Amino acid sequence: MRDLTLVVKLMMIEKKDILYSIIFGFVAGIAAVGLFAASGYLISKAALAPPLYALIILTSTVKLLGFTKAISRYAERYFSHRATFTILSNLRVSFFEKLEPLAPGIFQKYRSGDLLSRIVGDVESLQNFFLRVFYPPIVLVIVFLCTILFTSFVSIYIAIVLLIGLLLTAFVVPALFAVRQAKIDSHVREGRGNLTTEVTEFLHGFRDLKIYQKLHEKEENLLQSSDAYIKEQERENINTLYSQSMNTFVALFISWLVLALGAYLVVDGQLDGIFLAMLIMISLTVFEDASPMAVFPIHIQDSKQAATRLFSVVDWESKNKVKQDYKEQLQQSNPHSIEMTNVSFSFPEETRPTLEEIYLKLPACSKTAIVGPSGSGKSTLLQLLLKISPANQGDIYLDDVAINQINQEEIWKNAKVVLQENHFFFGTIRSNLRLAKDGLTDTEMEATLATVMLDHFSLEDKVNEKGENLSGGEKQRLAIARAMLKEGHLWLLDEPTSSVDAITEQSIYENLFEQAKNDTLVLISHRLTNLENMDQIIVMEHGAIIESGTFNELMQQKGYLYKMKQIEKELL
Ligand SMILES: Nc1ncnc2c1ncn2[C@@H]1O[C@H](COP(=O)(O)OP(=O)(O)OP(=O)(O)O)[C@@H](O)[C@H]1O
Known part of the structure; x- marks a missing residue:
């Protein structure tokens, strides 16, 4: 009531x-x-x-x-x-106003079909x-x-x-x-929610279901949800x-x-x-x-x-959100410094810590690489920096200001972010690039496409939903182009070129580092190339920082990075 x-x-x-x-x-x-x-x-x-x-x-x-x-x-x-x-x-607007600051964290709790059914169906009812x-x-x-x-x-x-x-x-x-x-x-409402969820899953996973010959099984689930919904109606x-x-x-x-x-x-x-x-x-x-x-x-x-x-x-x-009065603003024209002191984090309903007692200091304008085995917590570290999730313990500072004093919007506005998965909207290359900044000219966009070796694309070229008609590497390069066109002096890049061939990657990095020469840059990477040019390399394992220093320092230490480099050499 x-x-x-x-x-x-x-x-x-x-x-x-x-x-x-x-x-x-x-x-x-x-x-x-x-x-x-x-x-x-x-x-x-x-x-x-x-x-x-x-x-x-x-x-x-x-x-x-x-x-x-x-x-x-x-x-x-x-x-x-x-x-x-x-x-x-009014109801929709007020619901979206409440929902917007919770995204993208909300997607961990609700399946997209269920959310859709609530936002459209329940409001309509x-x-x-x-x-x-x-x-x-x-x-x-x-x-x-x-x-x-x-x-x-x-x-x-x-x-x-x-x-x-x-x-x-x-x-x-x-x-x-x-x-x-x-x-x-x-239970009509729940029935409709379940059906929308099943349909969304079915459509999203259609290709994989077909590959693994499980289309029929999923179809059965879908029909069951549909029958249950009809019965309730x-x-x-x-x-x-x-x-x-x-x-x-x-x-x-x-x-x-x-x-x-x-x-x-x-x-x-x-x-x-x-x-x-x-x-x-x-x-x-x-x-x-x-x-x-x-x-x-x-x-x-x-x-x-x-x-x-x-x-x-x-x-x-x-219930989980700490109400804050965000007073602090970031200096838009300057590169930003980052500091973490004693930061620990666990995902909700996870008992093991994903990040444990992280201390790091990245001066303004520095270039830092974060390396480490898969699942070691590298992307989670970026999530905390972007305030997608709040740290359970410790403090994170941007320009010496605790990030819980800064609005999430303010951080995102000043950051050039390329995540492992980037979304592309149905439209054209132009409409997808225009997301980066208002008032971009065709010349600016074309020049940036050339910087990421995508000059064979025209701005009118069609982009399908989720960029389905682009290759993995093309998607990554388009995401980098979008980040390059965006305002900001903080680059947060999570394996931005993992699907790009080594020659193209080298050329993109040259352009990217040239653009970012006066900015702060954090690059997460599996590949151990280009580390020599970094000011600092942070090696993570099991949610903790196990080594940090310049490339030469870490090579002399003969620790994890040194071993990984040796293995890499043997493989080549
Ligand atoms: N939403 C989530 N809920 C619960 N656990 C998660 C979630 N996202 C990631 N994890 C877990 O947190 C740990 C760290 O994940 P993270 O993505 O930060 O690793 P990573 O070092 O970036 O890995 P990779 O190099 O494979 O991208 C992993 O064990 C992962 O299973």
Whole structure:
């Protein structure tokens, strides 16, 4: 319920439209009741051959009420839908605002299909909260109470029957179905989430599934998720239909009761016969608005589930997130120094430490290589520097400022990052390079493509989703080009040329080091080439720094790097 309160708070920003929806909903409802009441009265009156002016007044009233009903119903729909779309948009924006600072850490917790289903599906479901749960009951109760008040002037008994009808259709029947709904405990939302997750996995892994002949197995899983989803939908639809039928049955029963009681009262002389048709028409009309109440519990349950699923994504992180007032800014025009003191880190739900008691000092403008066996924690070190994950222990400084005083955006803005996996968007080489900086010219982009030996590409060349039509090495070179075009004086490169041939790599590095000569550069590399030119080499193993120094110092020490170099020589 706490999550729905958050939705209500967001909804209340649109107070004006909500008020208009209620006002026009009420006018439309009461005009409909008035229209049918006047029609009933007109039919009875006409039978008694009244004077012409009386008929003219009655028919004009009927026409006017019909007109009012149509206009106000339109206005109600207009304002309620406008409110719904604005509420949905506010909800999306506020959700993204909360979600954005949590990325990319959030991807460790949620699978992409599940996130997609929550962001799109669950937000969408909440449109029912306003349209079906929030304001219609308010309109219904006001229209009903006014109708009952009017009826009580004609017959207090009929008014009581209508009141009983209101209690049954608006409260008792929905309450009974709420109990039933709770028992059924619909899992449509989870079903949809599972199906989206399976479909995303299937599409992402299609090629590997085909290679390993496991396509059929995955297809089975997908069909199972689809069947489960359809079953849940069926259960929900049956329950909806059942409760709607029950409410319509009660409403019609009440109308029959009004007819029977009215007839009795006429015969008994307690009611003027001219009002009988009017009362029946009132009863038939006023219950029209009550039938949607039958699905009220389903919608409220559905909205509750959607809100909980949605907010659990951001709640989960806010518990782990230290709220900070980021006061410090990085000097944009200068290279940055980096320092780590006693830094340790473990991934959530991992018992073993990924990084242990790391001390390092990289002066501004220095060039540092980080080497070490696979899994030794090199990339994790960069993650901590980029504030993708917070260190569990110790301090990290950029320009002598602790990074927990600096906004993550500020660090990313000043860093030229090439990760092991880089994303490319569907579009062209130009659109992918333009991500680097606003206002880039074609000449600048073409020159950079030449620097990374991609001058055989034109800026118009198409790039498929995730860069599927580029080779591994081309993707890496395009990522380097993007980093080169970006602003900043801190290069963080995680094996940027692991798929590039040695000759091309050499040429790219020459250009890259020329560009970065006045910047701070950290390069993670498996290959032990070019280390001679580095100011410092850090060797990592099992999450700890085991050696550090210049190339010559480490060669003299005859430790890990020396051994690796010897093995490399033997292999060549
Ligand atoms: N998201 C994660 N959750 C849990 N453990 C992780 C996660 N990412 C990495 N690890 C683990 O942390 C350790 C260090 O990984 P890291 O990627 O930093 O190593 P690396 O030295 O960069 O390796 P490589 O050279 O193969 O890229 C590994 O044992 C890895 O399994």
